[in-house]
Amino acid sequence: MLRRSIIVASGTLALTLGGHRLLPELGGFTPVLESLLPWLGAAVPVLLVLALATRSWQVIFTALLPATVWAVMFGPAMLRTPPGGPSDLSVATLNVGATNGDSADAVRSVSEGRDLVAVQELTPGGPAAEVLNDRFPHRYRIATVGLWSRFPIAEARKADIGLDWARALRAVVVTPRGRVTVYVMHLASARPGQTDLRDETLTYARRMIDKDESPHLLLLGDLNTATTDRKRSGLVPPLSDAQQEAGAGFGFTWPAAFPVTRPDHILYRGMTATTASVEPAAGSDHRAAVASLRLAA
Incomplete structure (x- = not known):
């Protein structure tokens, strides 16, 4: 038996x-x-x-x-070992947590040395936004998502991911190596038996990527879609995943106390990931995904 x-x-x-x-x-x-x-x-x-x-x-x-x-x-x-080498951008994305009383400390540590920081579940005018405003000269925020940049932001607008409320943006960042189109997204949640809305927001995201002809493109955010989730195949490819290309291990980010999956992603095209990792963020139920990238010529 x-x-x-x-x-x-x-x-x-x-x-x-x-x-x-x-x-x-x-x-x-x-x-x-x-x-x-x-x-x-x-x-x-x-x-x-x-x-x-x-x-x-x-x-x-x-x-x-x-x-x-x-x-x-x-x-x-x-x-896997990171390929390393020179990089042009250091980026981070973090779901800071809407009820996080330590959000200022969370973004303070995660943003150290970064060129771009994408944040989700922001409290408008809250301590996390204040810290980032002090650290970065350029920013664009809409509702609970935002992007902070060391480089000028030439264009910025809301991005439609099929929700009744704003949870995505598109910005064009002017770096010394050229323009980079950056999407910051917080897609709908996925739970057992409740993935339809998440799947719909993924479809919207893929349509935007397909229509966008930018040679250098980043998609940062809480996509509520794990690396091994079949639905993420709608984004990777055509995009590449920084953790899969240049990170050691699985890079799990949620839940922060004992991560078992990775809903937070740094996806890109027209670049090469040189390093990728995960960092703790005080008070958040997510860990931050971080990466360094080199722009293609």
Whole structure:
């Protein structure tokens, strides 16, 4: 009975990991499951220990299947080293938390040494905005999202992501190496059985990216879409992911106390990511995603 259970569990786990995109969405449950996909690997050592206890090579071999699939899927992220080299932009994005009493300290630490800082869940006129206003000469904020820049902002406007309230903006930043179009977005939330509105905002975001002919483009923000969520494939490609290209590990950002997934992203085109990482942010339930990038000629 134990042997059969281990074989069934191992086969199911291997198929779920390797074939998760073939699973039906089940009313939005599967995309949420995909957000936690790397954590399914926690079952691998348990299955291996149980398999070894049976002393059956057939069972042990079967238990190695999900281990192999997990290693192929996620091993490169664990072994990746940042390419490094010179960079033109240091950027950060943070969902600071609407009720965060330490928001000033959060943005103070995250913004240190940055050229661009994107913030979501801002309190208009609150302490986070005040700190950033003092640190950066250029800014554009609309409702609860904002962008602060060390370089001039030539254009700025609200961006429509299909919500009844403003949670996205588009700005053009004039850097010494050329203009960079920057989108800051806070897409709708995704929960089990409640992903339709999030999916709709993702569709709006993709349409904007497709229509935008800017050679250098950044998309920063809380996209409420994990790296392993099937719906994020609508954005990557055509954009690249700084964490996947230049970060070590998974770069989980939520929840801050013990991150298990990554809804916060730095996506781009017309650039090369040289480093990417995650930083703590006082009081927020998110950690900040940060990266350095080099503009393509």
